[in-house]
Amino acid sequence: MIKILELTGRYFMLLGKVFSRPEKMRIYRERIIFEMEALGLGSIPLTAIISVFIGAVVTLQMSISLESPFIPQYLIGYATRETMVLEFSSTVVALILAGKVGSNIASEIGTMRITEQIDALEIMGVNSASYLILPKIVATVLFFPLLTLLSIFIGCVGGYAIAYLTGIMIPGDYIEGMHYAFLPYSITYSLIKSAVFAFIITSISAFCGYYANGNSLEVGRASTRAVVASSIVIMIFNLILTQILLV
Amino acid sequence: MIKADHISKSFEGRTVLDDISVEFETGKTNLIIGRSGSGKTVLLKSLVGLHEVDSGAVYYDDVCYTHLTFKQRKAIRKDIGMIFQGGALLDSSTVVENVKLPLDLFTDQSEAEKIERVAFCLERVRLQGADRLYPSELSGGMIKRVAIARAIVMNPRYLFCDEPNSGLDPQTSVVIDNLIHDITREYNITTIINTHDMNSVMEIGEKIVYIHEGRKWWEGTKDDILDADNAELNDFVFASAMAKRARRATR
Ligand SMILES: Nc1ncnc2c1ncn2[C@@H]1O[C@H](COP(=O)(O)OP(=O)(O)O)[C@@H](O)[C@H]1O
Numbered sequence: 001m002i003k004i005l006e007l008t009g010r011y012f013m014l015l016g017k018v019f020s021r022p023e024k025m026r027i028y029r030e031r032i033i034f035e036m037e038a039l040g041l042g043s044i045p046l047t048a049i050i051s052v053f054i055g056a057v058v059t060l061q062m063s064i065s066l067e068s069p070f071i072p073q074y075l076i077g078y079a080t081r082e083t084m085v086l087e088f089s090s091t092v093v094a095l096i097l098a099g100k101v102g103s104n105i106a107s108e109i110g111t112m113r114i115t116e117q118i119d120a121l122e123i124m125g126v127n128s129a130s131y132l133i134l135p136k137i138v139a140t141v142l143f144f145p146l147l148t149l150l151s152i153f154i155g156c157v158g159g160y161a162i163a164y165l166t167g168i169m170i171p172g173d174y175i176e177g178m179h180y181a182f183l184p185y186s187i188t189y190s191l192i193k194s195a196v197f198a199f200i201i202t203s204i205s206a207f208c209g210y211y212a213n214g215n216s217l218e219v220g221r222a223s224t225r226a227v228v229a230s231s232i233v234i235m236i237f238n239l240i241l242t243q244i245l246l247v
Numbered sequence: 248m249i250k251a252d253h254i255s256k257s258f259e260g261r262t263v264l265d266d267i268s269v270e271f272e273t274g275k276t277n278l279i280i281g282r283s284g285s286g287k288t289v290l291l292k293s294l295v296g297l298h299e300v301d302s303g304a305v306y307y308d309d310v311c312y313t314h315l316t317f318k319q320r321k322a323i324r325k326d327i328g329m330i331f332q333g334g335a336l337l338d339s340s341t342v343v344e345n346v347k348l349p350l351d352l353f354t355d356q357s358e359a360e361k362i363e364r365v366a367f368c369l370e371r372v373r374l375q376g377a378d379r380l381y382p383s384e385l386s387g388g389m390i391k392r393v394a395i396a397r398a399i400v401m402n403p404r405y406l407f408c409d410e411p412n413s414g415l416d417p418q419t420s421v422v423i424d425n426l427i428h429d430i431t432r433e434y435n436i437t438t439i440i441n442t443h444d445m446n447s448v449m450e451i452g453e454k455i456v457y458i459h460e461g462r463k464w465w466e467g468t469k470d471d472i473l474d475a476d477n478a479e480l481n482d483f484v485f486a487s488a489m490a491k492r493a494r495r496a497t498r
């Protein structure tokens with residue numbers, strides 16, 4: 001317990017360093033664009049593949065569960081959309097990206113720590129925490145909501161495709177369900193969640209890498225810790241944010 | 248001139264540096280020697296402030312560096328160049344980008360001026376045709392050259408080198424040693440080099456400090472070192488079979 005408090009304290013001290021005195025704006029802009037490409041664009045294929053399959057599977061499951069003459073078929077489309085918007089495209093995508101992006105960030109920064117690249121930056125007089133971490137945070141917080149939108153869209157397309165291909169339901173009904181009782185606010189809720197999760201993943205993973213010491217084994221451990229810790233914190237904040245934003 | 252005044256440092260209760268006082272002279276190639284694990288790297292990093300010392304103080308030309316704030320230290324850090332053991336080049340940047348980084352961050356020079364300065368430094372370390380390569384595409388000797396170029400690009404007054412020739416073949420080692428030595432002379436830099444290589448000691452050592460188990464055991468010049476009256480030091484100096492044979496031959 002004391003360990004957790006101590007770690008949390010160090011985490012916030014690192015954040016303080018990250019958000020103090022940026023060096024030169026122009027350099028930051030370049031690095032933010034670079035990180036958007038590396039961490040954001042690079043995550044599109046994985047997000048798209050997972051979303052299309054989940055959209056299809058949810059539609060299949062719903063059509064089996066809701067197989068009754070008294071339940072209108074369009075509810076299947078509705079259920080698929082709600083699942084994607086409310087939970088899958090923000091939270092589950094964030095958990096998956098915690099695995100991909102989080103371990104990537106922790107091992108990159110951890111390697112820079114143990115090969116003294118961070119020391120080299122510090123000796124030049126660079127605020128290494130800010131120089132390395134801030135661009136990653138800005139890039140992911142801006143980009144992850146786009147991934148969430150993409151995931152919602154592709155998931156719904158996946159559901160449509162399975163309806164069309166297997167004929168388990170009339171595609172027209174599915175489309176009707178897509179429009180049924182649509183609340184734009186739930187999209188806002190989803191986007192806020194994914195921005196917060198992006199911050200959690202990037203900052204926690206960077207923290208784990210930044211304080212790695214020792215050898216390459218330690219870098220591996222840091223990246224495992226990054227994935228585990230950010231997944232747990234995401235689940236906690238999922239609960240908190242839902243309580244605040246939806247209830 | 249750089250001075251350490253009774254500095255000590257321990258990690259989790261284990262003392263790594265024990266009450267070290269030593270002075271390094273301007274315009275000279277100062278050497279810190281000792282076995283691996285003796286505390287050379289920790290000493291070097293304590294001098295530049297990458298480790299905070301537990302007690303004692305470090306002085307740069309009579310300015311007490313240890314008690315400066317982060318902001319005040321920044322002014323001195325601009326005058327410090329450092330070459331790390333593995334080179335510590337940024338993996339995601341090319342050779343030119345690595346050397347140019349300090350200029351990008353801390354000067355308002357135009358792109359053309361910066362490129363010219365980078366080219367000058369790469370020429371100075373005799374590295375040609377590697378501009379667009381990444382660190383993973385370079386040999387050990389080339390990495391060291393780039394690291395030297397990056398360390399001197401801001402015209403430092405103090406140069407720190409952690410085992411500059413570790414992992415290099417003997418010939419390349421001599422070349423790198425001489426390069427650092429020449430640069431020290433040329434620009435009147437205060438240079439401090441960590442090494443466990445006796446060859447460097449005899450080649451370029453002007454002032455030598457021997458560290459053993461975190462304590463300063465001996466200091467002197469390379470002319471004194473061969474007849475030093477210190478069993479520990481003698482063991483270190485004459486560790487190699489070659490050195491032993493040479494000593495027998497001269498006696
Ligand atoms: N960051 C650190 N945390 C704990 N112990 C360290 C750290 N850095 C170095 N040490 C310990 O200090 C001792 C001296 O290490 P070092 O200065 O790297 O030796 P060398 O003379 O080979 O450069 C070693 O026993 C090492 O384990």
Ligand SMILES: [Mg+2]
Nearest residue numbers: 287288409410
């Ligand atoms: Mg060392």
